[in-house]
Amino acid sequence: MIRNDRELAAAQAQIAHLHRVLQQMRQTASTEDFQLLVRSSRPMIERIQREVLDYLSLPGSHITQLHATASAASR
Secondary structure, three states: OOOOOOHHHHHHHHHHHHHHHHHHHHHHHHHHHHHHHHHHHHHHHHHHHHHHHHHOOHHHHHHHHHHHHHHHHHH
C-alpha cells in the first residue's frame, strides 16, 4: 500500500524500470526467455499499477488520515 507521495514516486519509477526491461528484452531475448520474463513481471507490474491507482483515487484528506494512523501505530 502506497502511503505518501514519496512512495508513489518510487512505485512509478519501479513500473517505468520494469517497462524498460521488458522493452529491451523484447528485442534481445529468445521467445521462450521473453515469455518467462513476461509471466513473472506482468503480475508485479499490474499489482504496483493497482496500488498507484488506489493511492491516486484517494482524496487528499484521506491521505492525511493515513499519515496520522501510521504515525500513531509506530509509537
